[in-house]
Amino acid sequence: MDKNSKIFIAGHRGMVGSAIHRRLSACGYTHVIVRTHKELDLTRQKDTEDFFDREKPACVFLAAARVGGILANSTYTADFIYQNIMIAANVVHASYKSGVKKLLNLGSTCIYPKLAPQPLKEESLLAGYLEPTNEAYAIAKISAIKLCRYYNEQYRTNFMSVMPTNLYGINDNYSLEGAHLLPAFIRKFHLAKLLRKNDLGAIKDDLRRRGAPAAFKGPADDVTGALACVGVTAESLTLWGSGTPYRELLYADDLAEACVFLMERYDAVRIGEFVNLGTGEDMQIRDIAGLVRDVVGFEGEVRWDASKPDGTPKKLADVSRVNALGWKARTALRDGIMLAYKDYLQ
Ligand SMILES: NC(=O)c1ccc[n+]([C@@H]2O[C@H](COP(=O)([O-])OP(=O)(O)OC[C@H]3O[C@@H](n4cnc5c(N)ncnc54)[C@H](OP(=O)(O)O)[C@@H]3O)[C@@H](O)[C@H]2O)c1
Structure with a gap:
């Protein structure tokens, strides 16, 4: 990825996509293209392929998804599995067909089995049953990892996946039913x-x-x-x-820094199937x-x-792999909450 590369951010108005947008601008990337959900519905295969054929981006950040907290995840299960599988399949396939050089797919640590050993290592994928409250979403996210992996294997593409822990930050979703x-x-x-x-x-x-x-x-x-x-x-x-339960929380601008860092310096072969992104610390x-x-x-x-579901008892990502690649989160939780609350008040 060089400073003049044509870069498509799918989901640029979301919390993650907008943080990646800010980070790319701060790093001097000048040719970023974006589309709102209304302008381009990525669940529509033909529209997605036409867009990629026309625009021919060199790099893609796949941050578009149907996302929500425990209530939304366990209520709209069909929407979560359908939309997320369709978005991933369409974007990965269109990227391959139109010759995208590098793609970074955003997953989530909810892909891990409910009772996987903590901290969650990348090797625990598919080693047990998923947390039932977000199984639909997790299956879609696992499908996206495997799409990237198998396109790399069969077609020699360079599609990476990252699994961030719980995120928060600027431009978050504060809906009383859907929020994390x-x-x-x-x-x-x-x-x-x-x-x-x-x-x-x-x-x-x-x-x-x-x-x-x-x-x-x-x-x-x-x-x-x-x-x-x-x-x-x-x-x-x-x-x-x-x-x-215990949860780990990563500030979205730290995540964006990691995504751009990985796109600039690494490729799918060196990263492996995917890499966790988090702080490596959790709290009750x-x-x-x-x-x-x-x-x-x-x-x-x-x-x-306590009559309401707790979700997974503990969800701490093992971040030793990404730390060894040279990236570490830097925003302390209290500082991040202060920044997020300031953004909320604005
Ligand atoms: N939030 C977290 O705590 C968290 C944690 C771990 C991983 N992640 C991952 O990070 C990624 C982004 O999450 P986020 O929190 O930034 O979500 P978000 O704030 O809800 O943003 C999602 C974005 O996706 C776009 N989108 C949704 N459906 C679409 C469709 N059919 N076609 C085109 N665009 C569509 C939306 O576009 P419009 O704005 O135009 O509607 C929006 O910009 C997801 O893959 C998620 O799994 C998030």
């Missing part, structure tokens, strides 16, 4: 703080701009009713699960919630609803 752990915490703590201050105007504004809970069917001005649907009351905030969800609570400034009680 950290953005969901940021929004819920923020709303709970506003409710404690009785700042109903600010809550209304937040719900109008970022969406109210879909489960709430009451009148639009009943903000306390809307927030109660997602566990926010004037006295307390109730979060999903027991709070005891209760403690992560404590950090968000401090950064946001919520002073009420935090409760845990």
